[in-house]
Amino acid sequence: MRDWGGRYPFALVYPNRYFVGMSNLGLQSIYNLLSTHPETVGERVFWEGDARPLLSLESSRPLMDYACLAFSFSYELDYLNLPHILRAASLPLFAEQRDESYPLLIAGGPCITANPMPVAPFFDALCIGEGEVILPAIIECLTGGFPRAETLQKLSGVPGVYVPQLAPERVIQRRWLPSLDDFPTHSCVLTHDTELGELYLIEVERGCSASCSFCLVSRAFCPLRFHSLDSLLQQVREGLKYRRRIGLVGPAVTDHPQIEELMQGLLHMGAGFSVSSIRLKNLSTRLLELMLQGGVHTLALAPEAGSDRLRRAIRKEFDECDVLAAVALVSRLSFKQLKLYFMIGLPSETDEDVGAIIDLVLKCLRLLNNSHQGCRLSINVAPFVPKAGTPFQWLGMAKEAILEKRIARLRNALGAFGIEVKAESPQWSHVQAALSRGDSSFAGVLANIDKVSLAGWGRAVKKAHVSLEHFTQENWSHKDALPWDAIKL
Numbered sequence: 001m002r003d004w005g006g007r008y009p010f011a012l013v014y015p016n017r018y019f020v021g022m023s024n025l026g027l028q029s030i031y032n033l034l035s036t037h038p039e040t041v042g043e044r045v046f047w048e049g050d051a052r053p054l055l056s057l058e059s060s061r062p063l064m065d066y067a068c069l070a071f072s073f074s075y076e077l078d079y080l081n082l083p084h085i086l087r088a089a090s091l092p093l094f095a096e097q098r099d100e101s102y103p104l105l106i107a108g109g110p111c112i113t114a115n116p117m118p119v120a121p122f123f124d125a126l127c128i129g130e131g132e133v134i135l136p137a138i139i140e141c142l143t144g145g146f147p148r149a150e151t152l153q154k155l156s157g158v159p160g161v162y163v164p165q166l167a168p169e170r171v172i173q174r175r176w177l178p179s180l181d182d183f184p185t186h187s188c189v190l191t192h193d194t195e196l197g198e199l200y201l202i203e204v205e206r207g208c209s210a211s212c213s214f215c216l217v218s219r220a221f222c223p224l225r226f227h228s229l230d231s232l233l234q235q236v237r238e239g240l241k242y243r244r245r246i247g248l249v250g251p252a253v254t255d256h257p258q259i260e261e262l263m264q265g266l267l268h269m270g271a272g273f274s275v276s277s278i279r280l281k282n283l284s285t286r287l288l289e290l291m292l293q294g295g296v297h298t299l300a301l302a303p304e305a306g307s308d309r310l311r312r313a314i315r316k317e318f319d320e321c322d323v324l325a326a327v328a329l330v331s332r333l334s335f336k337q338l339k340l341y342f343m344i345g346l347p348s349e350t351d352e353d354v355g356a357i358i359d360l361v362l363k364c365l366r367l368l369n370n371s372h373q374g375c376r377l378s379i380n381v382a383p384f385v386p387k388a389g390t391p392f393q394w395l396g397m398a399k400e401a402i403l404e405k406r407i408a409r410l411r412n413a414l415g416a417f418g419i420e421v422k423a424e425s426p427q428w429s430h431v432q433a434a435l436s437r438g439d440s441s442f443a444g445v446l447a448n449i450d451k452v453s454l455a456g457w458g459r460a461v462k463k464a465h466v467s468l469e470h471f472t473q474e475n476w477s478h479k480d481a482l483p484w485d486a487i488k489l
Helices: 025-036 076-088 110-114 117-122 131-142 148-156 229-239 259-268 285-293 308-313 320-331 351-371 400-415 426-437 442-447 454-464 468-472
Strands: 008-014 040-046 068-072 104-108 125-127 199-203 245-249 272-275 298-304 337-344 376-383 420-423
Touching: 008 025, 025 040, 025 068, 025 131, 025 199, 076 117, 076 426, 076 442, 104 110, 104 131, 110 125, 110 426, 117 442, 125 131, 125 148, 131 148, 199 229, 229 259, 259 272, 259 285, 285 320, 298 320, 308 351, 320 351, 337 351, 337 400, 351 376, 351 400, 376 400, 376 426, 400 420, 400 426, 426 454, 426 468, 442 454
Parallel strands: 008 040, 008 068, 068 104, 104 125, 199 245, 245 272, 298 337, 337 376, 376 420
Antiparallel strands: none
């Protein structure tokens, strides 16, 4: 724990459980920045529900003791915890209700970058882009000793900062870090009490070379950037002091131009490793062999759709032959499990496209069975959720009943062959869509949530008189004004 010693105190609030939050490299990066800056002290707060007091981990202080509460949002559904956190901290929900006696509230993260409007009325300032490049200027504003109103004025002049109480005089341009090596991003607090607790996590790359129409990553984190091999290997050396396995993290880790050299370096140092994501196309036997040597036993590939037609429609740059070629490579090696990721309810999807998922999965199963390596096959299914800032931002979701029917079809057809089908809830996916494409009226919905449940969400929507269908299912015209028009990705 760092001594406060006259430093400006931040509470870094992750609006979910410690078990979830401590595997988030973005949170760890900002915590490290706040904890090492000469003028600030940063302490972590997690939301474990009403069962535990809302106190910081480092000094067990309540949120009212801090000058600024910095929230990190990676998932829209975490918005639902926000009003409960503010009430537990005895804070007025809306920024306009808070005076000099209350901490300032700021927030950042991928969903804030894309569309901050559903939670904007709760916050004094919102970060549009990557925190490493925005936060130093925010710290300079906050540590100046100015009154609250003057501080907000100064924050509104910081590139990449949106101050909801002040009408923006300009479009807020997303900020991004030009050189990742300026901020090596890795685990800075290690604990076994988290999902990835046995790993020392290291960011390999940020952004994505693909431009899939449904995906936020290539827009909110562009351009594609890599940490240098030298920097990564140095971080590995440091990480091996604490863990024997290294977690290589990024939207498509195998895009790194020196990925094989990196894996060879890890093996040379005696490290095991895991890989958060791999690119399906151009997968090589050598890369897979290195992963096996590093202790990787489960692979995940993302065909996303069953038919080539639908893959072209979502800008996937591979076809069924590429999928089967990748699975054939996997089948020849001794992996224990292969997971395939698909989306349902994509724009223009038909029943034939769902049938194509079944056909493709069974072809993959035959390849694995013919190899006699004993690799188990499972699939994960997620409903399409439109994301602000993507080419599909104008398009609505399929109805819940259609999604449920298609999930049931996949389970019935593939379950007969012993293939497990895990699917995300269509109901919660609709909630996610509402918060992804929502405007500031959803702050009224969130303020009325009495319980984080589908029933609690439904009651809150009814109280706030918001039309869910408009935000979740309706297609919008390209001429329509969008809630997030003030944000430029």
